[in-house]
Amino acid sequence: MKTKAYGTYNPKEKLQSLTIDRREPRPDDVVIEIAYSGICHSDIHTARGEWGPTHSPCVPGHEIVGRVVKVGKKVKKFKVGDLAGVGCFVDSCGKCSPCKTHEEQFCEKHTAFTYNGTEMDGKTPTYGGYSTHIVTKDKYTLKIKKGMPLDRTAPLLCAGITTYSPLKRYGTKKGKKVAVVGLGGLGHMAVKIAKAMGAEVTVMSTSPSKEKDAKKLGAKDFMITKDPKNFAKVAGKFDLIIDTVSAPHDFTPYLGSLKVGGTHVLVGAAAEPSSVGAFGLIGGRKSLAGSLIGGIKETQEMLDFCAKKKVYADIELIPAEKINEAYDRTVKSDVKYRFVIDAKTF
Ligand code: NAP
Ligand code: ZN
Numbered sequence: 001m002k003t004k005a006y007g008t009y010n011p012k013e014k015l016q017s018l019t020i021d022r023r024e025p026r027p028d029d030v031v032i033e034i035a036y037s038g039i040c041h042s043d044i045h046t047a048r049g050e051w052g053p054t055h056s057p058c059v060p061g062h063e064i065v066g067r068v069v070k071v072g073k074k075v076k077k078f079k080v081g082d083l084a085g086v087g088c089f090v091d092s093c094g095k096c097s098p099c100k101t102h103e104e105q106f107c108e109k110h111t112a113f114t115y116n117g118t119e120m121d122g123k124t125p126t127y128g129g130y131s132t133h134i135v136t137k138d139k140y141t142l143k144i145k146k147g148m149p150l151d152r153t154a155p156l157l158c159a160g161i162t163t164y165s166p167l168k169r170y171g172t173k174k175g176k177k178v179a180v181v182g183l184g185g186l187g188h189m190a191v192k193i194a195k196a197m198g199a200e201v202t203v204m205s206t207s208p209s210k211e212k213d214a215k216k217l218g219a220k221d222f223m224i225t226k227d228p229k230n231f232a233k234v235a236g237k238f239d240l241i242i243d244t245v246s247a248p249h250d251f252t253p254y255l256g257s258l259k260v261g262g263t264h265v266l267v268g269a270a271a272e273p274s275s276v277g278a279f280g281l282i283g284g285r286k287s288l289a290g291s292l293i294g295g296i297k298e299t300q301e302m303l304d305f306c307a308k309k310k311v312y313a314d315i316e317l318i319p320a321e322k323i324n325e326a327y328d329r330t331v332k333s334d335v336k337y338r339f340v341i342d343a344k345t346f
């Protein structure tokens with residue numbers, strides 16, 4: 001299927017309009033007409049070659065919502081006209097231990113990431129959501145409830161699940177104090193979801209201009225991280241830190257703000273290593289952990305949780321021709337709080 005898309009042939013070049021070839025639907029596939037596609041900072045890391053080699057062309061986008069326009073013979077989960085979402089991966093082996101325990105993102109054989117990856121044959125390139133249509137296996141496609149605002153729902157497919165998963169895993173609920181580091185796409189979803197789970201939230205940010213928004217999004221407190229003196233005021237305060245920062249930074253001062261036994265979870269994926277002092281972890285038996293998106297079952301659970309609590313992203317809707325500008329603004333931390341592309345403009 002010839003499909004209009006936006007992508008780049010070379011990590012040094014800007015994204016441009018191009019045409020890709022999608023596979024003809026198999027019996028267990030759905031064809032989705034994409035309505036909206038979010039811009040995740042991972043798209044930028046990838047398209048610009050910061051994480052390693054990219055395919056040519058590279059068509060990013062893993063925050064996808066749209067409508068099913070065709071279903072294969074064996075598809076039971078969807079019918080034509082249903083709303084559907086696609087997140088960060090589109091296939092896995094289905095048989096290994098992580099797959100059997102609903103953590104397909106850690107498949108021992110091969111997770112087929114939505115873009116810049118390969119299908120299960122290890123050869124056929126995958127192309128993401130910056131396009132008019134996508135063909136995906138029904139089992140790896142998410143259900144979107146009627147009534148969810150589609151443009152503001154798209155970012156849940158990555159920013160939502162990436163923050164929901166560690167918030168849930170580390171027991172976020174009423175009475176817990178959670179710090180969110182970095183108020184961008186992931187950060188603002190972490191604030192909203194942690195608040196919806198009942199926690200008291202503090203935003204730790206480098207941008208003084210974001211204080212008002214942080215409080216509007218649901219944070220009780222706001223702290224500027226550039227001044228080391230501010231860390232003394234929050235020493236021993238938090239049960240959990242969700243760190244969404246996209247650039248290297250020293251973890252040590254953040255660890256000091258955790259309670260005894262607290263956990264600092266990295267979801268931000270800086271291309272370069274960061275530093276951490278051993279004493280920051282030893283004193284107070286702290287943990288430094290990581291988390292990668294979430295499995296299909298948990299992503300569906302997150303979508304249903306967000307629908308129930310009416311938790312959606314705050315977005316700037318843009319046409320495809322503004323993608324390069326949106327990338328530059330995101331890198332400058334100038335995003336309120338997720339760019340979403342209108343797929344009609346591809
Ligand atoms: P984003 O919208 O650009 O937000 C990142 C925020 O980090 C910025 O808004 C800024 O917040 C802060 N920041 C940026 N540069 C900084 C620096 N040099 N020092 C301190 N703070 C800085 O990005 P995103 O889409 O939320 O993604 C964040 C990171 O998570 C990216 O690295 C992305 O690849 C990664 N990611 C990981 C997963 C996963 O599964 N683990 C999933 C999706 C994305 P302030 O202005 O408030 O300081
Ligand atoms: Zn993402």
Ligand code: ZN
Pocket residue numbers: 092093094095096097098099104106107108109110
């Ligand atoms: Zn597997």
